[in-house]
Amino acid sequence: MTTSIENLPIGAFYEDANGALISCNNKYLDVLGVNSCDNLKANWRQYLLNEDKPLAFSLWEKSLKSKKTIHLNCRLNKSNGNVIWVEIKANPLLNDKGDLTGYVGTLIDTTNQVMFEKVLERFKKAVEKTESQIVFTDPNGLIVYANEGVEKTTGYTSGEIVGTKAGKLWGGLMDKEFYSKMWKQIGVDKIPFSAELINKKKSGETYFAEINVTPILDAKGEVEFFVGIERDITYIKEVDKVKNEFISLASHQLRTPLSSIKWLCELFWQEDTNRLTKDQKKIVGKVQNENERLIKLVNSLLNVSRIESKKINLNPSLTDISKLTHDTVDSFRKQIGDRQQTIEVNFPDTMQELVIDAKLVGEALLNLISNASKYTPIGGRLWVKGKTVGNEFVISVTDNGIGIPINDQRHIFEKFFRAQNANQTLTDGNGLGLYFVKWVAEQHGGHVWFESTQNVGSTFYLAFPIKSKN
Numbered sequence: 001m002t003t004s005i006e007n008l009p010i011g012a013f014y015e016d017a018n019g020a021l022i023s024c025n026n027k028y029l030d031v032l033g034v035n036s037c038d039n040l041k042a043n044w045r046q047y048l049l050n051e052d053k054p055l056a057f058s059l060w061e062k063s064l065k066s067k068k069t070i071h072l073n074c075r076l077n078k079s080n081g082n083v084i085w086v087e088i089k090a091n092p093l094l095n096d097k098g099d100l101t102g103y104v105g106t107l108i109d110t111t112n113q114v115m116f117e118k119v120l121e122r123f124k125k126a127v128e129k130t131e132s133q134i135v136f137t138d139p140n141g142l143i144v145y146a147n148e149g150v151e152k153t154t155g156y157t158s159g160e161i162v163g164t165k166a167g168k169l170w171g172g173l174m175d176k177e178f179y180s181k182m183w184k185q186i187g188v189d190k191i192p193f194s195a196e197l198i199n200k201k202k203s204g205e206t207y208f209a210e211i212n213v214t215p216i217l218d219a220k221g222e223v224e225f226f227v228g229i230e231r232d233i234t235y236i237k238e239v240d241k242v243k244n245e246f247i248s249l250a251s252h253q254l255r256t257p258l259s260s261i262k263w264l265c266e267l268f269w270q271e272d273t274n275r276l277t278k279d280q281k282k283i284v285g286k287v288q289n290e291n292e293r294l295i296k297l298v299n300s301l302l303n304v305s306r307i308e309s310k311k312i313n314l315n316p317s318l319t320d321i322s323k324l325t326h327d328t329v330d331s332f333r334k335q336i337g338d339r340q341q342t343i344e345v346n347f348p349d350t351m352q353e354l355v356i357d358a359k360l361v362g363e364a365l366l367n368l369i370s371n372a373s374k375y376t377p378i379g380g381r382l383w384v385k386g387k388t389v390g391n392e393f394v395i396s397v398t399d400n401g402i403g404i405p406i407n408d409q410r411h412i413f414e415k416f417f418r419a420q421n422a423n424q425t426l427t428d429g430n431g432l433g434l435y436f437v438k439w440v441a442e443q444h445g446g447h448v449w450f451e452s453t454q455n456v457g458s459t460f461y462l463a464f465p466i467k468s469k470n
């Protein structure tokens, strides 16, 4: 009997009616954190946290009168100072006359369980109260849970949507392709899907949303359920729209006076330039240069605003990519020469035609070539190459210039981003060129990437799919 109590995985004790310990097992001592020498002095009441003492003692007093079991969840201050949660059950022992003579009971360390329940409780609250909409669905898309955010945004109560298809929340405003792409990704490929979309509320009002649907897989790799998180981004979209409209308006307004300045400066050179002193000519030259910089900036801003308001239409046609690249390089030879740089262009002999918008791709190439020259010191070298790789045609622009610091590389295609070394050495830049290049590549089903080592040089790659026009 003693051995079986000793082997119990929970603390067991026997005490008299005054709470003095008569015997206990090792697990009991273990929970309290006392060693065997203290054996019989170890009474759980001595370890009660002050805040929990009133409850514990009142239950004990009641039990002494009622002779009923004490059941208590409380905190103890272990002998090593650690605070733990325990569950205590003490059953009264009665003699033949029915008098209470003591208790036999159990003491269980429930700290892990209590902590887990607390975390779970907080987790539940966080999911429930968060602003975003959170929905769980079964593998067929039937909603099994919707948080408060869903009702706040869509107007549907949890009762109205639990048990219905998640699609009910969305209003089916996107084209079929969107929904089938999403279902293929989460249901067949079993990978998360993120996108922006237009949804409809219960009231019929539409709103912009950003969603992320993640399939949660079981041990066999099958979808156990889906978690959908959605954020109402209507306000952000509106602010973006206003910002875009402002940029577009300001850029358009700036173009006219800038063109006039350009034209007036050119007039100076057409007139009898002998009337100008050397210094005056220098000043006119500077005005012209600064004006060109402003024109470039305004054009970049216009491009961004057109991209963001989806106002640029692609006009693809069969284009000889080698000729387009050579023409672009030629249009920039003067600037390369001015910086005493050399440029080599290398394309395959066989003509490669691509279905592309020649104007936009030409602008993107010019951006890469002008960057290569700009970020390479006087006397540096540039290389432009083209070659077929699988079913893509890849154009690379290499330089032996300042390179891009490793920590800045992941931001390089972001709007307005400039690497720290570029900012220090060259104030003339706006960080809009590569954003545009990336957009052009992606609009053609292509992509852009780079390799760069600071103080050694960079290579930017622009790849377009090879396909026939149909």
Ligand code: ADP
Binding pocket: 367, 371, 372, 373, 375, 399, 401, 402, 403, 404, 412, 417, 418, 419, 420, 422, 423, 428, 429, 430, 431, 432, 433, 434, 435, 458
């Ligand atoms: P901008 O040149 O006007 O600053 P871009 O969008 O064309 O803007 O380029 C973004 C940033 O990428 C540049 O500011 C520079 O830090 C870096 N970068 C682009 N091309 C090169 C290059 N060839 N060599 C080194 N850094 C480059």
